[in-house]
Amino acid sequence: MKLQYGFARSLVPARTWPFFIDVGVAACGLAVFFTIVKTGVYWLGKPVPVVPISSSIRVLPLYASYSIVRMVLAYMLSLVFAVTYGYIAAYNARLEPWMVAVLDILQSIPVLSFLPPVVLAMVSLIPGHQLGIEMGVIFLIFTGQVWNLAFSFYTSLKTIPREMVEASRIYRYSAWQRFWQLELPFSTIGLVWNSIVSVAGGWFALIFCETFTMGNRNFQLPGLGSYIQEATYSGDVRALVAGIGAVVLIVVATDQLVWRPLIAWSDKFKFEQVESADRVKSPILELLRKSTLFSTVPGRLAGQIEEPIYRRLSRTRECRVVQPLDAGRPAKNSPGYWALIAAVTVAVVWAAAQAIYMLSSITWPDLKLLLEGAAATFLRVNAALLISAAWTVPVGVAIGLNPRLARVVQPLAQILASVPATAFFPVLLIALVRLGGGLGIGSIALMLLGTQWYILFNVIAGAMSIPSDLREVASLYRFTRWQRWTRLILPGIFPYLITGMVTASGGAWNASVMAEYSHVKDRTLEVIGLGAQIDAATDSGRFSMLLLATIFISLMVVTMNRLVWRRLYRLAETRFKLEG
Amino acid sequence: MQEPAIQNGAADRAATEAAGAVSAQNPVAEAIIRAEGIEKYYAQPSENRIQVISATDLSIVPGEILALLGPSGSGKSTMLRMLTGLSRPSAGQVYWHGKPIAEAEINVSIVFQSFALFPWLTVLQNVEAPLQARGVEPEERRTRSMKMIDTVGLDGFEGAYPKELSGGMRQRVGFARALVVEPEVLFMDEPFSALDVLTAENLRSELLELWSKKTMPTKAVFLVTHNIEEAVLLADRIVVLGRNPGHIRTDFRVQLPQPRERKSEGFTQLVDYIYKVLTRPDVSPDEAPDHQHPTPRVRDQRQMKYQMLPHARPGGVAGLLELLLDKGGRDDIYRLAEDLAFEIDDLLPIVDAAQVLGFLTVEEGDAAITPTGTEFANSEILRQKELFRDAAVKGVLLLRQIRRALETKSDHTVPEEFFLDLLDEQFSEEETQKQMETAIAWGRYAEIFDFDAGRRRFVLPDAQEEAVAPAEEAP
Secondary structure (H helix, E strand, O other), X not given: OOOOOOOOOOOOOOOXXXXXXXXXXXXXXXXXXXXXXXXXXXXXXXXXXXXOOOOOHHHHHHHHHHHHXXXXXXXXXXXXXXXXXXXXXXXOOOOHHHHHHHHHHHOOOOHHHHHHHHHHHHHHHOOOOHHHHHHHHHHHHHHHHHHHHHHHHHHHHHXXXXXXXXXXXXXXXXXHHHHHHHHHHHHHHHHHHHHHHHHHHHHHHHHHHOEEEEOOEEEEOOOHHHHHHHHHHOOOHHHHHHHHHHHHHHHHHHHHHHHHHHHHHHHHHOOOOOOOOOOOOOHHHHHHHHOHHHHHHHHHHHHHHHHHHHHHHOOOHHHOOOOOOOOOOOOOOOHHHHHHHHHHHHHHHHHHHHHHHHHHHOOHHHHHHHHHHXXXXXXXXXXXXXXXXXHHHHHHHHHHOOHHXXXXXXXXXXXXHHOOHHHHHHHHHHHHHHHOOOHHHHHHHHHHHHHHHHHHHHHHHHHHHOOHHHHHHHHHOOOOHHHHHHHHHXXXXXXXXXXXXXXXXXXXXXHHHHHOEEEEOOEEEEOOOHHHHHHHHHHOOOHHHHHHHHHHHHHHHHHHHHHHHHHHHHHHHHOOOOOO | XXXXXXOOOOHHHHHHHHHHHHHXXXXXXXXXXXXXXXXXXXXXXXXXXXXXXXXXXXXXXXXXXXXXXXXOOOOHHHHHHHHOOOOOXXXXXXXXXXXXXXXXOOOEEEEOOOOOOOOOOOHHXXXXXXXXXXXXXXXXXXXXXXXXXXXXXOOOOOOOOHHHOOHHHHHHHHHHXXXXXXXXXXXXXXXXXXXXXXXXXXXXXXXXXXXXXXXXXXOEEEEEEOOHHHHXXXXXXXXEEEOOOEEEEEEEEOOOOOOOOOOOHHHHHHHHHHHHHHHOOOOOOOOOOOOOOOOOOOOOOOOOOOOOOOOOOHHHHHHHHHHHHHOOOEEEHHHHHHHHOOOHHHHHHHHHHHHHOOOEEEEXXXXXXXXXXXXXXXXXXXXXXXXHHHHHHHHOHHHXXXXXXXXXXXXXXXXXXXXXXHHHOOOOHHHHHHHHHHHHHHHHHOOOOEEEOOOOXXXXXXXXXXXXXXXXXXX
């Protein structure tokens, strides 16, 4: 199995930027928050039509297609944005440190906490229509998907071998030709793998976002998520099974019809000198390749469009003079540039200050509550992580060390990981309510559902990667069970385990927002926690609480990432790397 | 075989005369590419700057194959990149037919060491791509590319992907792509060094054939190489670079007629001469061999300047000395390289290292083992380490400083960063890392210090261990 592009939601950049950029990014975040909330508040109080959700099985295909369309739109948007963002970050030396810092922070904070203000803002922009909610939801999925794609594209651009870049310069490629013949192909594999992760995360959020309650207002969108919830609450088991079945079917179909062919196809972009023996096979791709229509028409069409472009571009200066790679000193800044910088700074500082001013309405009891909530959520997330690791490590190792079993389980685990756990959440909730259990256990269970798979198949991959000669050494010298684990297996899977844990931790934080506060029919279930406070604050329209809770959650995640995960990651990369 | 210019062992003189002749017989106006006082340096935060190449003049004139030779670190590749306009000189100017290169529509190609083919494009698409950039129509593009693929002997492979081809065939694609644009100057950056010996030989002779029969429209060829024989085989003119910072040591014309015989006297003399130039970095090649410094390297203590540590492993040094001892303690470096089947770039660092440690001296292209060197080669491992330690602490400033710092500090540990910062003042970032790696390898071997790779700290080895080591002295 090739997991060099692993299922990591957060990629780890080496931190090279100075601290003031972090502060600047935080200020921008506050400013954005303030603007969104301000626009959102305008709308409060205006009616929004609530779409009744049917639980008849006949509407299921329609609902499924609604969800798919949302997903596709959000993904397309993400891809285009990611490529643009990565491109600018890689080639604009002045913006680069800022843009990478933004990426690093945004990819780790739980976007779902922004759901309420984002939906409010979107609805206010298009008042009185479902379209506002639609756009809010799509935008939210987009913000959850885009960062790892952008980061992957950016790193790819930065790691193109120097001589390839030089070849493109000396043969005087235009930026256009360079993009299509060098940069995009070189980044394809990374983009494909990250798309898989992104889309899985997207489903997780989408299912949740489709039914979103704020106070006594329901923002409902017809789709799979709302269908499942409706079926659960009305106790319609048939509809429930059908709904969950549809979700699983879509995920499996995407895997077989889209991802596998894409992975197999992207093999040709692998930057290797020798053809590798093991690669992903896809019968669908074979079929497409054999069809004459598919193999000739796109090429001809592309030619029709391309040729005039190349002809025109060849007359530009870029294609006539060799462009140096070390572009010398940056041009002197014009007064206009400084004025712009000053204006942006003033605007950001003002908005950030306004947002902070909003916090002045927070009272001590509020703060105490939030701190308690932060502690509770922190414990819950880590409990979920520990439980996941506790069962996935032994199971994953057992599977990984048995190649035959691994071949069967690995793809299965991969699919399981992409089935959105949120689909099962309503069922879980009802069960908990019936059994009299609290949401405290429920929220941990939801986090588990969403995150343990990442750890599981990273551990499987890690166990598979332990070289057999090392294992033979272990049996030759009759290592005890304890020695085997401490000297061979745990160090061997360490990098993979960390990758899995980093991803799982991100997922768990994200899930906490929706897991801690829930409406079942008329009852509101909640446990103490930051996620619950975010939801409750939205319900009551207390934006200061919402802001502070969001700041807390972001701070906690970013600090954890920097202090714990990143260090472990470095350790994994240096000390525990098994070099072939 | 006739060798008009170089006879009776007069290679040095002939070459020197030829070097003088180059500038006289090629007036500036004729040059396709002319570099005037080009320099490359990197500014450091602390006002220091790292000079990679000192001010250099160089011209590429029509009708010649020019080979640029030099040890690693002499800036051969940087020079090529400045001459092609890929890299801007820090000072000075490069002209293309008299026009500054940043404004001229230059027509050159580069054949790369790593081939730099696009793996997702077929052979044909790879060759076509440069023409596409120039807006050539599809039909013409195809015919020209197919013709060039035929010329380099790849007909039938136009639909293949590079990874399906062998290394030699891939470099043929590299040549086809370079020649399809009909460049005025063909640049080659160590084009054969990633290939096995036979393939490289084959490609070299085919290139010469294309060149001499004028099958390729190219007016001049600029070859960067570290392989001396390759340069002498192919070039009409050879420029040898020295390092720290990069500069031209000698520039001369090769008068041997083509095809050249490796075994011929003129050939070996020329190779010998270049070896001599390369192995004596502190001697100006035109000088008489008498007035030179007696010691190979003078340390400049006032500036606390670090010498460039040659990147050789202690085991390599020991191996070389043992081989040298077997040969009676003195041998031609050229022959040593041949015996070991080493490229000059592989052997020179080892020779340099042995020289820094005072285990051998280099005279007239010969390596001669010193008494300490003899003792080292004859000793068993613990004694070897001891000798190495004494020599390294004496000869290498960085190691001496690390050792002293460890002895002075109460906890006997020092972070690596401390020394990286010092090295940083003088070397580029990459070179600093390499210097440190070599220093760590030497220091660990000689037990001058331990290095904790996890914490990136130097640690003084246990005092006990040290006490044991000298006790088991060699006979």
